[in-house]
Amino acid sequence: xxxxxxxxxYLMRVAKVTDxxxxxxxFRLEFVNPEDADNFDFNTGQFGLYSAFGExxxxxxxxSSPTRKxxxxxxxxxxxxxxxxxxxxxxxxxxxxxxxxxxxxxxEEWRGKNLLFVAGGIALPPLRSVIWxxxxxxxxxxxxxxxxxARSVADLVYKxxxxxxxxxxxxxxxxxxxxxxxxxxxxxxxxFVPPIVEQLAPRSxxxxxxxxxxxxxxxxxxxxxxxxxxxxxxxxxxxENRMKCGLGKCGRCNTGRSFxxxxxxxxxxxxxxELPAEY
Amino acid sequence: xxxxxxxxxxxLAALFAVLGDAGRRILGPAxxxxxxxxxxxxTLAEVAGDQIQPVLSAKETAFPRVERLLSYRMAPGKVxxxxxxxxxxxxxxxxxxxxxxxxxxxxxxxxxxxxxxxFFNARREQLTVVGLSCTxxxxxxxxxxxxxxxxxxxxxxxxxxxxxxxxxxxxxLTERGEALKDLAPALFQPANGEDKEAMLAKVExxxxxxGLAAKLPGLFTxxxxxxxxxxxxxxxxxxxxxxxxxxxxxxxxADTKQGQRLRCWDSxxxxxxxxxxxxxxxxxxxxxxxxxxxxxKFGYFAERFGGPMCVGxxxxxxxxxxxxxxxxxxxxxxxx
Amino acid sequence: MEAxxxxxxxxxxxxxxxxxxxxxxxxxGVRRPCFVRTAESAIRLVWDTNCIGNLAGYLTRPExxxxxxxxxxxxxxxxxxxxxxxxxxxxxxxxxxxxxxxxDGVVTELPTAQAVEDYLAISPGGLSAAxxxxxxxxxxxxxxxxWTFWQRELERCIKCYACRSSCPMCYCGHxxxxxxxPQWVSVPSHALxxxxxxxxxxxxxxxxxxxxxxxxxxxxxxxxxxxxxxYAEESxxxxxxxxxxxxxxxxYALGAFRPDDKESFIR
Numbered sequence: 001x002x003x004x005x006x007x008x009x010y011l012m013r014v015a016k017v018t019d020x021x022x023x024x025x026x027f028r029l030e031f032v033n034p035e036d037a038d039n040f041d042f043n044t045g046q047f048g049l050y051s052a053f054g055e056x057x058x059x060x061x062x063x064s065s066p067t068r069k070x071x072x073x074x075x076x077x078x079x080x081x082x083x084x085x086x087x088x089x090x091x092x093x094x095x096x097x098x099x100x101x102x103x104x105x106x107x108e109e110w111r112g113k114n115l116l117f118v119a120g121g122i123a124l125p126p127l128r129s130v131i132w133x134x135x136x137x138x139x140x141x142x143x144x145x146x147x148x149x150a151r152s153v154a155d156l157v158y159k160x161x162x163x164x165x166x167x168x169x170x171x172x173x174x175x176x177x178x179x180x181x182x183x184x185x186x187x188x189x190x191x192f193v194p195p196i197v198e199q200l201a202p203r204s205x206x207x208x209x210x211x212x213x214x215x216x217x218x219x220x221x222x223x224x225x226x227x228x229x230x231x232x233x234x235x236x237x238x239x240e241n242r243m244k245c246g247l248g249k250c251g252r253c254n255t256g257r258s259f260x261x262x263x264x265x266x267x268x269x270x271x272x273x274e275l276p277a278e279y
Numbered sequence: 280x281x282x283x284x285x286x287x288x289x290x291l292a293a294l295f296a297v298l299g300d301a302g303r304r305i306l307g308p309a310x311x312x313x314x315x316x317x318x319x320x321x322t323l324a325e326v327a328g329d330q331i332q333p334v335l336s337a338k339e340t341a342f343p344r345v346e347r348l349l350s351y352r353m354a355p356g357k358v359x360x361x362x363x364x365x366x367x368x369x370x371x372x373x374x375x376x377x378x379x380x381x382x383x384x385x386x387x388x389x390x391x392x393x394x395x396x397x398f399f400n401a402r403r404e405q406l407t408v409v410g411l412s413c414t415x416x417x418x419x420x421x422x423x424x425x426x427x428x429x430x431x432x433x434x435x436x437x438x439x440x441x442x443x444x445x446x447x448x449x450x451x452l453t454e455r456g457e458a459l460k461d462l463a464p465a466l467f468q469p470a471n472g473e474d475k476e477a478m479l480a481k482v483e484x485x486x487x488x489x490g491l492a493a494k495l496p497g498l499f500t501x502x503x504x505x506x507x508x509x510x511x512x513x514x515x516x517x518x519x520x521x522x523x524x525x526x527x528x529x530x531x532x533a534d535t536k537q538g539q540r541l542r543c544w545d546s547x548x549x550x551x552x553x554x555x556x557x558x559x560x561x562x563x564x565x566x567x568x569x570x571x572x573x574x575x576k577f578g579y580f581a582e583r584f585g586g587p588m589c590v591g592x593x594x595x596x597x598x599x600x601x602x603x604x605x606x607x608x609x610x611x612x613x614x615x
Numbered sequence: 616m617e618a619x620x621x622x623x624x625x626x627x628x629x630x631x632x633x634x635x636x637x638x639x640x641x642x643x644g645v646r647r648p649c650f651v652r653t654a655e656s657a658i659r660l661v662w663d664t665n666c667i668g669n670l671a672g673y674l675t676r677p678e679x680x681x682x683x684x685x686x687x688x689x690x691x692x693x694x695x696x697x698x699x700x701x702x703x704x705x706x707x708x709x710x711x712x713x714x715x716x717x718x719d720g721v722v723t724e725l726p727t728a729q730a731v732e733d734y735l736a737i738s739p740g741g742l743s744a745a746x747x748x749x750x751x752x753x754x755x756x757x758x759x760x761x762w763t764f765w766q767r768e769l770e771r772c773i774k775c776y777a778c779r780s781s782c783p784m785c786y787c788g789h790x791x792x793x794x795x796x797p798q799w800v801s802v803p804s805h806a807l808x809x810x811x812x813x814x815x816x817x818x819x820x821x822x823x824x825x826x827x828x829x830x831x832x833x834x835x836x837x838x839x840x841x842x843x844x845x846y847a848e849e850s851x852x853x854x855x856x857x858x859x860x861x862x863x864x865x866x867y868a869l870g871a872f873r874p875d876d877k878e879s880f881i882r
């Protein structure tokens with residue numbers, strides 16, 4: 001008889017706070033109840049609803065890799081009521097987490113392929129989960145290329161990991177900032193993401209492209225990838241509509257025949273083209 | 280399992296007393312402050328007779344306008360969560376129109392596909408729906424266009440249909456209906472070939488919902504949505520009175536020490552529904568929100584759950600401050 | 616009605632206006648808003664005693680504004696709203712051509728706010744007799760009885776915001792009710808949320824409400840919510856001697872200081 005309350009979050013302790021960029025933070029979250037930690041599993045690409053008790057819930061992806069057990073990480077920008085309240089949390093504070101929700105990046109299907117990641121600004125976190133997942137099983141994939149851009153050097157997230165990736169031989173990384181966003185000692189590229197991708201001219205053969213970023217970046221990157229020979233079923237992205245339940249009930253994220261919280265957030269370009277552009 | 284019986288008006292009145300004695304709350308359309316509302320009644324005499332249906336739907340009995348989902352206490356470095364179970368009383372919904380009764384099927388689908396919503400289910404399981412067939416209809420009604428009818432049994436546990444010679448035909452449709460009848464089996468008599476159709480309202484179909492659904496994919500970029508929605512003022516009246524609209528918001532109410540999470544009705548017609556904190560709005564124009572309402576009900580929902588998310592009750596049309604008559608609009612779309 | 620159709624046809628044919636906002640026949644005798652954009656479709660327009668809705672809310676809606684210059688079929692409520700919108704700088708003095716229709720069907724063109732003001736000076740309109748009676752009834756009740764009355768009425772509120780959406784003076788792009796940093800007003804339609812919403816709204820309309828009663832008509836559950844805004848409006852009228860919707864140049868009574876303002880409310 002006693003049914004489960006599907007709206008009840010896990011209690012999570014903020015184990016580590018990292019300042020990434022202006023108003024952008026990363027939390028490492030650990031389960032308050034060790035049993036929850038043991039039973040918890042997720043797939044790369046999934047998201048959750050994070051509670052700041054007293055203010056409400058906000059939706060964003062799990063930015064860590066499922067290969068790293070015992071914790072999850074999320075990266076968010078303080079924009080609204082909940083994210084501002086979350087941003088005020090310190091190490092040791094308790095927040096809530098509901099999830100994991102949604103579908104996944106089908107990385108098992110990508111084994112033996114080249115991977116091209118293209119990310120802009122605050123949209124690197126969902127791809128970071130995939131990148132680490134693949135790097136942690138490096139033998140399973142061929143070339144891994146990452147193109148990441150932000151408005152300015154200060155706006156780049158995971159700077160410490162970008163440095164690591166830069167040094168690793170098994171991943172090609174191009175980091176760029178918009179013209180005018182560079183500092184005097186900036187050693188990376190300067191320019192918008194799409195032209196940088198164009199310069200790199202990645203091979204489309206046996207390659208999966210995973211793209212996530214602001215609409216303007218997406219708008220210019222997708223046609224470019226198609227010109228490079230990527231077919232629409234080999235290009236993936238992840239959407240983030242406003243959500244309240246994450247369970248396909250509240251109706252908020254409904255876009256076309258899709259509930260982004262259930263049928264998404266991960267879509268191929270081919271699937272996206274079937275949906276109305278209401279995201 | 281359906282069995283067809285008869286019940287006289289006097290026996291029906293007596294059934295009310297039996298239900299009361301059995302601890303059942305009875306909710307029925309009755310007059311309150313000059314308005315017909317769904318309210319707790321004790322006798323058949325209190326139930327409003329000559330009326331189409333109340334403004335608000337009965338969905339509130341399973342999906343209240345505001346309800347608690349959980350609560351919590353906060354202290355430095357500590358949060359104590361409290362689950363919540365709604366207090367529910369066994370309830371008979373008496374005199375629900377067949378359209379409204381059918382509305383529960385849509386709610387059941389959304390609240391229980393994929394994951395089960397215990398709040399909805401706890402209330403829903405305590406409801407017994409005694410439907411009452413329609414002997415009158417108005418210009419807003421279109422049940423027969425969406426798979427229902429003035430005597431449709433969908434969603435009712437017992438359906439009563441008035442008979443010309445007085446009394447009612449009583450179709451016992453489900454186990455819950457059977458259980459209710461078994462509280463006073465002597466009040467019911469066997470039916471004897473009475474004509475159920477005799478007193479039923481005539482509702483001519485205006486369109487055909489499968490045909491409508493088939494039209495929608497080709498009309499997404501049509502001007503018809505902007506044209507139809509010009510007078511729409513963007514309030515939530517249509518969704519809030521709708522027996523099938525289920526969209527909701529989750530709101531937090533708290534002080535520094537404790538708080539609760541509340542679910543409340545929301546509507547895709549409201550601008551804030553999809554508005555991101557960043558200011559971006561995927562459906563920024565009213566025409567896009569109107570289109571979403573139609574597509575969700577007659578396209579997306581139908582595709583996922585196998586029928587329209589609309590029972591043709593016409594509540595939205597009657598409640599609309601600017602006469603956005605749904606039947607008229609759907610007929611227009613159908614005839615494009 | 617023929618005079619109105621002829622006038623609308625003429626205005627549209629000559630390009631003097633691009634849209635005529637008026638009433639058309641709706642469901643079961645209801646008169647609903649319509650937007651006539653071609654001379655041929657002027658035939659849709661109707662005018663009779665059922666044309667009671669206030670159409671002025673459409674004058675500030677982007678979907679309607681993009682059509683170009685509007686004419687609006689105007690009852691007194693529309694005219695008062697027009698003046699108030701001009702006073703609040705939401706409309707230019709001559710941005711709208713008001714078509715006042717008299718009971719005998721004669722159409723008077725009111726091209727400027729001044730013309731509207733002059734017309735209203737002769738025939739001001741205002742609260743209906745029935746509403747006046749209800750207001751007086753409420754005024755006679757004791758404080759406790761009035762509180763009970765409103766509690767009972769507001770209990771019905773489902774927060775669909777039809778009152779706000781139908782109000783010509785609720786034109787704000789970002790309403791206080793939707794503000795969540797801070798969350799000024801509780802969102803759910805429980806007792807507190809409803810009380811906060813309606814009292815805040817009434818306060819925001821004090822000195823701005825043209826007493827058209829549109830919010831009360833819009834309410835799906837039949838709350839006579841206009842009585843609250845009308846009360847707030849009349850209170851400002853009593854205190855400061857000015858009335859919304861009577862002049863095109865009107866300082867907001869609660870936002871402007873005048874040396875002769877009464878101070879009796881400060882205790």
